[in-house]
Amino acid sequence: MPDCPICQWTPANTEYPFLWETPAWIVKLAPNQSLPGRCIVSTRRHVPDLPGLNIQEWAELHGVIRKLESAIRASLGAEMFNWSCYLNHAYRETRPEPHVHWWMVPRYREPVTLGGLRFEDPYFGSPYDHDRWQRLPEQVWEDLILLIQTALAAD
Amino acid sequence: MPDCPICQWTPANTEYPFLWETPAWIVKLAPNQSLPGRCIVSTRRHVPDLPGLNIQEWAELHGVIRKLESAIRASLGAEMFNWSCYLNHAYRETRPEPHVHWWMVPRYREPVTLGGLRFEDPYFGSPYDHDRWQRLPEQVWEDLILLIQTALAAD
Numbered sequence: 001m002p003d004c005p006i007c008q009w010t011p012a013n014t015e016y017p018f019l020w021e022t023p024a025w026i027v028k029l030a031p032n033q034s035l036p037g038r039c040i041v042s043t044r045r046h047v048p049d050l051p052g053l054n055i056q057e058w059a060e061l062h063g064v065i066r067k068l069e070s071a072i073r074a075s076l077g078a079e080m081f082n083w084s085c086y087l088n089h090a091y092r093e094t095r096p097e098p099h100v101h102w103w104m105v106p107r108y109r110e111p112v113t114l115g116g117l118r119f120e121d122p123y124f125g126s127p128y129d130h131d132r133w134q135r136l137p138e139q140v141w142e143d144l145i146l147l148i149q150t151a152l153a154a155d
Numbered sequence: 156m157p158d159c160p161i162c163q164w165t166p167a168n169t170e171y172p173f174l175w176e177t178p179a180w181i182v183k184l185a186p187n188q189s190l191p192g193r194c195i196v197s198t199r200r201h202v203p204d205l206p207g208l209n210i211q212e213w214a215e216l217h218g219v220i221r222k223l224e225s226a227i228r229a230s231l232g233a234e235m236f237n238w239s240c241y242l243n244h245a246y247r248e249t250r251p252e253p254h255v256h257w258w259m260v261p262r263y264r265e266p267v268t269l270g271g272l273r274f275e276d277p278y279f280g281s282p283y284d285h286d287r288w289q290r291l292p293e294q295v296w297e298d299l300i301l302l303i304q305t306a307l308a309a310d
Binding site: 082089124 | 204205206213214217220221224225234235236237238239240242243244246247251253262264279281282285
C-alpha cells in the first residue's frame, strides 16, 4: 500500500528497529520507551482490521505474544503486559488505510534500571498514560535492542 | 477461582448483561456506555494471561472479534473498533488473580442517537478517554441489549 507508513517500513529504519519476525508478523521496538521494552507487532501484509487477518496470521500471533512476553519478562523483569490494537491514527484521514499493529506495553511493579537510568511505572495497576514519552540516549537504546534480541533468540 | 469477579459472573448479572457466547468466550455489555456498544469479552475458564489461552480459545477469539465487529457496525454504525487486553486492575492486589478479558470499544466518526440520546466520540482518531463515563437510563440500556443481541443473532 503506497501511502501506508507501516508498509513502507524496512529493517534499515532506525526509529522503529527490528527485533524479531515470523512469516506473518514483524516485531519492532517503539520510539517511546517510558516503559522499557514497549514494542509494536505488525502484520507483514497490509491488513486493515482484525477480522481481515487470515487463519495463519491469527495462529502465529499467539506464538508472537507468548515469545515476546517471555523474552521481555526475562530480560527486563516486567510483571505483566498490556496489549492493544487501536488503529486510531489512520482514521484521522478521510480515506483511512489502517494496517493492523499491536502495542505491547510491559508494566513494572518495581522500577527497572537500564544503562544507569531508572524507569518507574507510576500507574502500575491502571492504564498507562499515553502522554508519558521518553526517548532513550543512543547507547542505552542500542543496548536495549541487543538485550531484547538476545532474549528472543535464547527463548 | 473463588475470589475472581469474572469467574463469579452469571447470566443473572444485570450490571454486565449477557450478549453472546461461544464454548470458550462470553460477551457482555459494559456498564460504561459513553461509546455505545462497549463490550467485554472474557474467557469462560480462569486464564491468567494471553499466553495461557489454549489453541481452541485462541481460534474462537478471532470468530468472536469478527462477529462482534460486524454486529456493532450493523446495529450502531460504528466505524472502527479499539481492542485491548490490559488486565491492570488485578495487579492492584499483592496476589493478582487476573482473568483474561478484552475491552471492545466501538468508535464513531458521526454521532449516534439511541432512545433520543445523542452520543459523540470527541476523540475519534485518538485513544478514548478512560475517564469518560456514562450509564444509560434503564429503558435505553435494555433496548440496547436487545438491539445488539438481535444483530448478533442475525449475523
